[in-house]
Amino acid sequence: MGLPRLRCLGLLGPSATSIKATVRFTLEQAAALAVKAGTDLSCGPRIAALPFAVRNRLLSSDDIDRAVKRLFEARFRLGMFDPPDHVPCRN
Numbered sequence: 001m002g003l004p005r006l007r008c009l010g011l012l013g014p015s016a017t018s019i020k021a022t023v024r025f026t027l028e029q030a031a032a033l034a035v036k037a038g039t040d041l042s043c044g045p046r047i048a049a050l051p052f053a054v055r056n057r058l059l060s061s062d063d064i065d066r067a068v069k070r071l072f073e074a075r076f077r078l079g080m081f082d083p084p085d086h087v088p089c090r091n
Contacts, residue, residue, distance in 0.1 A: 027049045028049040028052045028053045029058060030049075031047075031049040031050055032049075035050070035053075035067050036063060040068075050064065
């Protein structure tokens with residue numbers, strides 16, 4: 001039995017440990033670099049490091065706004081705000 005075919009929306013998510021583990025920066029620096037590189041979604045401690053990164057000018061509020069905008073665009077494209085009966089992949 002094969003895997004179901006899925007349409008790619010062009011979304012990429014990092015593993016929970018890859019961002020900090022692959023570079024030799026502080027958590028705050030790694031989180032800022034990840035956001036600037038286009039990693040808009042993160043699970044784990046990096047999300048808590050973002051306010052520090054903004055306060056210390058490692059990230060701007062525009063960087064955060066851009067990431068949040070892309071996240072919500074993806075959520076809308078996935079149908080997360082649509083009624084369940086209007087989203088084909090939920091059936």
